[in-house]
Amino acid sequence: MADNKFVYIFGNNETEGKNSMKDLLGGKGANLAEMSNLGIPVPVGFTITTEVCTLYLKNGQYPPGFEEHIDNAIKQLESTTKKNFGDLKNPLLLSVRSGARVSMPGMMDTVLNLGLNDDSVVGLAAKTGNERFAYDSYRRFLTMFANVVLDIDHEKFESTLSAMKKDKNVKQDNDLEVEDLKELVEKFKTIIKDEAGKEFPQNAREQLQMAIDAVFGSWNNQRAKTYRKLNGIPGEWGTAVNVQSMVYGNMGETSGTGVAFTRDPATGEKRFFGEYLINAQGEDVVAGIRTPQPIKALKNTMPKVYDQLVDIYMKLEDHFKDMQDIEFTIEKGKLFMLQTRTGKRTAAAAIKIATEMVEEGLIDKHTALLRVEPEQIDRLLHPNIDPTSAYEVMATGLPASPGAAVGEVVFTAEHAEEMAKNGEKTILVRAETSPEDIGGMNASEGILTVRGGMTSHAAVVARGMGKPCVAGCGEITIDIKEKVFNVGDYTVKEGDIISIDGSTGNVILGKVDLILPGVTDELETILTWADEVRTLKVRTNADTPHDAEVARDFGAEGIGLCRTEHMFFGEDRIPAVREMIMAEDIESRKLALKKLLPMQREDFIGIFKAMEGFPVTIRLLDPPLHEFLPNHEEVMEKLWELESSDASQEEMDRVKKIGERIEYLKEINPMLGHRGCRLGITYPEIYEMQAQAIIEAACELSKDGMKIVPEIMIPLVSHVKELEFVKKHITSIFESVMEEMGIKLDYMVGTMIELPRAVLTADQIAKEAEFFSFGTNDLTQTTFGFSRDDAGKFLPFYLESGILEDDPFAVLDQDGVGQLVKIGIEKGRATRPDIKIGICGEHGGEPKSVKFGHNVGLDYVSCSPFRVPIARLAAAHAVLENKQ
């Protein structure tokens, strides 16, 4: 009979389900059964299984015998409640709710008071001696039935109700007279007839059948399908239906209804937390029509009920071993639990609850770790908008670097720097940023760009700095000459105050209040536990000693990516860098590089010191040279200026030459252009200078007794011979410097794997490379053929319409890019079994991607300093989830 058991009773002595039957009974049904098993009072009812749903949707009809099962179940309810379904004198009224394995917005939710009709409402009034209650229930039922079962717009009933209140000159629904309610009922029935094209069904059994049909049907409506698609929920799961005898919170002053959490969902504090309404039905609390009372107040008004509720919540938490979100109703002083489920909570609460429950002995450390979502931690490390504040969103871009910021609008990096000197806070607004803007980005509170995606320059640098950034906000047009930006009907001038929320992408007019959560001891505890569990190492992407120290404090175990180009942009360096680029022959280029050498050496000394004891991977120069030159238009303007002044011919020639050089270096697709090792091969003296600076720095520190093992990383290799070429040069510089200094150090030469060809020939490349670091940003660009700077034109639509589930620059695309990562690892290890392999793209700090990295056997991930804690926890989750 198990195979065709369609219905599970609960709430009396014969409860048939239990908590572990969520697949069959849905979350709500299983938990109702479980509460019943625990002796907690729930209104009697039954759950129609998800199997029935699946069969019904597949075959277009119910399995044989289904109606009989329902009829039998109803009979049991009747016998328990001593009321009769469809009865005119003593009607059994029902609630009907959907309930899938996981909570699913978009499906039909709840119909209350089912079973009422024109006759039984009279019986109910008589039986309860409360005519107002009876008609109030009836008009609620009509509204809900019409809306969720007959799909009639809720607004039609609302406006009729409002008109009635206005007409009667009352404020609250409760203030309407019985006669008003009767009139409303008639009006509602007319609306139903007009809209549905037929009369409201008076037969209770027919009402029930229609409601069940509607719940099952709603599993396949468009909203539900889209939600499932987006959340990876299989269509074949189906939903259960919970049919329960009604209990009433709206039967007067000894009745009421409420929701509560067993701990504070905002802070995690261990206190019973919630609110209730006297003389109300469930939806009134949610709808916010009346202001509910805090749960503590119940202690005074109904002390016994309150004590009973406290008992129950403790029992539930003890049983489910997690914070519970509960719903209850008090009918004439008698308490009924309507629902219990795991409560949603803030990041801070999740961490507090998890650690405290371990202390309380409720759960073990591993369970605690799994109770905190890695992504949640991010919120704890950045200022956020006070959720209670109201604000005006002008536009929404990509949430490129989390946290919120407030400041005056500035349009140039220089301006931001000036303002910062005067202690003024700014938001830097740019079409896009370039490495030249770094000083200004650092000086501003946050960055807003018109173009660029999740791994655009602005986004990557901002995340590295831990600064809020909204990127790719294409709705904005900047008029740089007028010093304004326009978005929709707004015109925002330089100096106007705006706020940005880098966690949501919102761009807000004016100032919002910010709250700054700190790193708590509980977070430290969680992360320490995570470190005990994880096997994947977590390094950081850091280009300065300061970043390296921040990352170390966040638990980084080395630097996975030190981008040397960022060192080229310092005010003291850029003249020498430009001199190097402008050089017309190799000798003058070497001369310019010689000036950079001592500065680069100091950079490396600083970074090695900050990361003492941990490995440091240094990537040689990667971007195309034109990134270090001013932009062409600026130079042309300068030239015009000079022409109309009395500048010397030499000065004019100098500027003209810069212009020509920029024009010569111009590229159509710089991402695929003359950069990375292609630069290092055509201008070997650049990498030679860098190699010399690195090894001299390492030797110098080594003299002081510090142990340094530099890892030199060659970018943008597509062919093993490129690596071979560069490695030969580096090795020869290293050996000769070490010989000169009389020091022998270990060092490694490896490569980024960031081009599909590098992956496909990783077996050949591993002959030369001692380590691999997957540059998943560039690999994503080339694998998809998406420019991260230009994808803003179509990627948002792709995400909205479900063509892509995630932004592949934020979440590693496992199907495509991930397949390449796997191939690269396999081929690399086939040649060199002990090759060290990591990821240093932005994905290195994204939980799903970190877990993927663990599962495919990476040795480490490397991410921006502020994401190190996230990666640590995600790496632990990966281990624990695999155990499950």
Added chain:
Amino acid sequence: MADNKFVYIFGNNETEGKNSMKDLLGGKGANLAEMSNLGIPVPVGFTITTEVCTLYLKNGQYPPGFEEHIDNAIKQLESTTKKNFGDLKNPLLLSVRSGARVSMPGMMDTVLNLGLNDDSVVGLAAKTGNERFAYDSYRRFLTMFANVVLDIDHEKFESTLSAMKKDKNVKQDNDLEVEDLKELVEKFKTIIKDEAGKEFPQNAREQLQMAIDAVFGSWNNQRAKTYRKLNGIPGEWGTAVNVQSMVYGNMGETSGTGVAFTRDPATGEKRFFGEYLINAQGEDVVAGIRTPQPIKALKNTMPKVYDQLVDIYMKLEDHFKDMQDIEFTIEKGKLFMLQTRTGKRTAAAAIKIATEMVEEGLIDKHTALLRVEPEQIDRLLHPNIDPTSAYEVMATGLPASPGAAVGEVVFTAEHAEEMAKNGEKTILVRAETSPEDIGGMNASEGILTVRGGMTSHAAVVARGMGKPCVAGCGEITIDIKEKVFNVGDYTVKEGDIISIDGSTGNVILGKVDLILPGVTDELETILTWADEVRTLKVRTNADTPHDAEVARDFGAEGIGLCRTEHMFFGEDRIPAVREMIMAEDIESRKLALKKLLPMQREDFIGIFKAMEGFPVTIRLLDPPLHEFLPNHEEVMEKLWELESSDASQEEMDRVKKIGERIEYLKEINPMLGHRGCRLGITYPEIYEMQAQAIIEAACELSKDGMKIVPEIMIPLVSHVKELEFVKKHITSIFESVMEEMGIKLDYMVGTMIELPRAVLTADQIAKEAEFFSFGTNDLTQTTFGFSRDDAGKFLPFYLESGILEDDPFAVLDQDGVGQLVKIGIEKGRATRPDIKIGICGEHGGEPKSVKFGHNVGLDYVSCSPFRVPIARLAAAHAVLENKQ
């Protein structure tokens, strides 16, 4: 004994080798043995095997018994020639030559007259009664021995000889007196002593050993190694050494030496062709010191020898069944053959010889096919520079589209079009070309660009048009304002005449003479035979009915790629295209598209008609929209112009708006930007218009009884859902148009596979795609991370330095991109076993890539019209080579 047989005798009755022993005896040695076997007179000698070379190079010493083998062989020569090696009275003199399996420049070549010394030269003079001959031979020997064995610069001897001639006031070497020659010999020996640090070895056996050592050693010199690397010749092959008794062409007026071809190597005509010198040794002919006589002249001077030579050449051709390149010497009226080998020939000759030999019954069709290199055909389809003309090369760029052209320099497409209207021939010189320039490209004789690689816009379009193009000539700087370009010390003005050679990349000052080979009947024959053999279909990339017709004439079996964007650039279309791009809402965009619809429909009608009976694959719009707008600077200039004129505000606003739109559409990496199906998804109305035009065209022709099966190709798919989205739109348009027109047609929807992610998920994509076409241009760009437009900055260096063997945009990179092609085919067929798969990148017409395509199981390749014949032959070669 076979294992340690080190030496093979030839030229007497005991010849031990034969033609099939090339691996052991090298090409030269095996052919000398074979001639001897055929009864053709060759000077007696022996070949030291390649095995000895390998052992010697491996062990640093000769195998035991080796010297004895040599001594025995010399004894045999002595007995045959009745001369003695090292003898003072009657010396046996030898020639020593290297001879690997394949001819290999860079190795030691030849030493003649070995065995002479200060004493035997006297004996030789006495024996021959010719003192002049004896000393002439000695001074030649000293020069060659010093140069090739002792590695002394040849120039040192040449300058001494020249000084002597000047001193004696004579012109020709032959005019020197015997005493002069004796003096020269002394001087040469002094040079040797000075340079080598020891005396010239007088012992003949020591001379021979040193020469043998030198030949073997030269196998591993740097030049030879590089040559082997570039040509894929294994180092372990080794070389043989041929030691032969000398015969003398320099013994007076009845002696001589010559080279000849059994057919004309330039035209292929069946006539004995060559030249000879009386009283000379072999190197004199090659060195061009005296002007040789045509071989026919020999008929008069030595009729018997001539007849014998004709007999021999016929015998050789009959035996080797291919055109032979022969060397001979006449010693006092007696003929000796010194070498025979397969003769090199021009493309025209290769084809003529191959077809005629089939007619003559010498070879079969398959052999004939393999005698013609596919790449050679290219030369026959384009005008070439007259090889006899002299010219001044100013610079060299990439040989982007073959053939040569002459014309006046113009710097804009419009100018080229104007000039063409007046019948003037032009060369269009541009920094780079864009689709806007197509009219001008078509109007010019040839195109020269500063930027861009083998698959840049200029290169692809020029090849499509069959027009010469030199691309990426980075040495040139264009000053567009002054209307000049500079290159090195040259300044070339607008209107100056230049020539370009798209087969070599040369840019030439002034006019050169061109020769235009036509498509011959013999070529037709070869291609027809190729068609009988090949299984790979050959389609063409064609965007206009004219291109389609040209390609059909060249044998194309359908269109593999019809790029619809080229249709958008017509003068009559571009206004509507721009209107579409400028549209501010979907309605006005649709309105603009409506104007394009009838024109697109006519385009497709034309193309379908031109390709009647063959499949036509139409790719929907691919490039980013900004390609259709004028460039930003032009618009800004226009705006300034308007500002200083009395233009209306509306006009100014209109232009300003265009500028804004261009700025909005600007992309950092357009190659990876908003193009391909990304456009079709975000602006579905564009593809809808194109779909409508295609199906309406097909239906209209179908009404006229024509059978059309349109194949719609979606570009730049990275995810199956993109294809799903677009396909749904197209299918719905197709179905509704067909229903409206009451016609039911078959059609296919497929996709380009041009992004690594498409390859990696080809199994998923094949669920939607009915065919795949590998876009290997873009796939190469993304796999390598090379922008074809920017690679000019480093790719030439990569090729020069051997980091890459071939330009991956010209020759498919089998290791990387080819691996993806294989994966894509496997995955695609796993889902849909009968899926049709082709290549439509530029590689579709490159022989190595075509063969690769055949071997990995493609159904077809598609290439520009002028490369269709090449692909047909290459596809046949692939079949035949696999049989071998």
